[in-house]
Amino acid sequence: MENENKVTLNALIQEKLDGDTEFQSSLEGLEDTEKDQLIADKKAELIEQEFTAREERAIKAEEIAKNQKIRAEKAESAAKTAKVEDKTELTSMDVIAITRANIADDDILEVTEYAKFKGISISDALKDDKLKAILKLNDEKRTVATAANVNVSKRSSSKLSDDSILANTERGIFPDDPLELAQARLRKKMGK
Numbered sequence: 001m002e003n004e005n006k007v008t009l010n011a012l013i014q015e016k017l018d019g020d021t022e023f024q025s026s027l028e029g030l031e032d033t034e035k036d037q038l039i040a041d042k043k044a045e046l047i048e049q050e051f052t053a054r055e056e057r058a059i060k061a062e063e064i065a066k067n068q069k070i071r072a073e074k075a076e077s078a079a080k081t082a083k084v085e086d087k088t089e090l091t092s093m094d095v096i097a098i099t100r101a102n103i104a105d106d107d108i109l110e111v112t113e114y115a116k117f118k119g120i121s122i123s124d125a126l127k128d129d130k131l132k133a134i135l136k137l138n139d140e141k142r143t144v145a146t147a148a149n150v151n152v153s154k155r156s157s158s159k160l161s162d163d164s165i166l167a168n169t170e171r172g173i174f175p176d177d178p179l180e181l182a183q184a185r186l187r188k189k190m191g192k
Contacts, residue, residue, distance in 0.1 A: 013046045090122070097123040104142065107135055162187050 017023065023042060027035050090098070090112065103111055103126075114134075115125035125131055160168070162184035165175055175181055 009047070009050065012050065013043055016046050017042060094122040097121075097126055101126045103135070104139065106142070107138055110134065110138070 017039065020042075027038060030038070094112075098108060098111065111122060111125055111131065114128070114131050115122050118125060118128070120128075160175070160180075165180060165184040166188065168174070169181060
């Protein structure tokens with residue numbers, strides 16, 4: 001490897017010497033010993049310049065490598081922090097707060113996402129008026145849905161008598177089909 005670097009360096013220096021037309025023209029008309037001395041001095045100068053340039057490149061490369069390492073460590077640290085913050089597991093204190101607040105299973109995700117979004121604890125989120133309003137609305141929707149399901153399940157396929165329909169109407173329970181009520185009233189008036 002060292003031999004290859006030496007050959008490469010010698011070839012590079014020779015290439016620079018050959019390419020320096022001003023230096024080559026200054027050698028014309030000089031004696032061989034003087035030419036050899038000037039060429040040796042020029043080679044020494046070019047070698048020194050090459051070593052200096054390589055040293056500067058090595059220092060810059062080392063600096064870039066250090067900067068990249070620092071950036072990589074920062075990115076890795078940020079990724080670890082993000083992973084910790086992305087945890088969706090509830091702590092025992094979170095579970096206690098949710099249990100005490102009687103939060104419905106459907107709303108637990110809503111509560112945890114709200115707390116995460118706000119950057120606050122679950123217990124603090126449960127004290128927030130906006131979240132309370134959302135939970136109350138969700139609870140009302142569930143109550144309405146349950147009531148609607150109960151009414152559907154109580155329906156029977158048998159037909160109610162005219163007296164039952166009229167009695168239910170007086171209690172505020174109306175048939176689904178207004179035509180049934182009208183027919184029951186008409187039959188009662190006609191005496192049927």
